[in-house]
Amino acid sequence: GLYTALLLTQTPEHIxxxxxxxxxxxxxxxxxxxxxxWYRWSQERQHFQFLVxxxxxxxxxxxxxxxxxxxxxxxxxxxxxxxxxISHLHPSDSGTYYCSISQSSQLxxxxxxxxxxxxxLPLPPQTTQTLLTKQPVPWVTKRKAASRKG
Numbered sequence: 599g600l601y602t603a604l605l606l607t608q609t610p611e612h613i614x615x616x617x618x619x620x621x622x623x624x625x626x627x628x629x630x631x632x633x634x635x636w637y638r639w640s641q642e643r644q645h646f647q648f649l650v651x652x653x654x655x656x657x658x659x660x661x662x663x664x665x666x667x668x669x670x671x672x673x674x675x676x677x678x679x680x681x682x683x684i685s686h687l688h689p690s691d692s693g694t695y696y697c698s699i700s701q702s703s704q705l706x707x708x709x710x711x712x713x714x715x716x717x718x719l720p721l722p723p724q725t726t727q728t729l730l731t732k733q734p735v736p737w738v739t740k741r742k743a744a745s746r747k748g
Contacts, residue, residue, distance in 0.1 A: 604628060608697050608708030616719050620685035623711045625697035627678045634680045635698040635705070636671070649695075652680060687715045 607626045615621050625634055633653035639646050648661040652671035660666055668691075670683045684691060692715050697708040 605701060605706050606697065606699060606708050608711060610711060611709070613711060613713045614719065615687060615713070615715055617688060617715060617717050619687050619715075620683065621687065621713065622672075622684070623682045623695050623697070623713075625680045625682070625708055627680070627699065631678075631699045631701075633699075634671070635700070636669070636682050637696045637698060637707075638693045639696065639710075640693040650682070684713075689715045689717065691715050 605628055607628075609624050609626075613621050613623075627634070631654070633651055635651045636649040637646055638649055647664075649664050650661065650669050650671055651659045652673065653659075654673075656673050658666075658671055660669070668684060668686055670685075672681050672683060673679070674681075680697065682695065682697065692713055694710045694712050696710050698705050700706075
């Protein structure tokens, strides 16, 4: 844990977003490196997939069947950081994304970003309450509506 933290910092920890949106994951590097690898771990497929490698010249090498329309890497000089941009999000893009560097012939992984893509986002409770207070609904109809749904 500590060793990794000294070499790279990956943020955010969690992303919950909607289908067709886009998102980005940031990886900040603390020392010399030859470039950054990005991987995705898929829980349901039990599969660790190589997505893209971006070298210090900004050249990207993509993994097999990885869409260049969907994934792109952007580099910033100071602090040295790389961000993975994922567009046209689909529920199948859900998984844990890792940035990684090669350090003395071993791969050092970031802490991981759990991405969840849903067709519809759950509404926060407050929103629902304000909607209900704005339009008072007679109790009976509300119960009927609920039982019809469920």
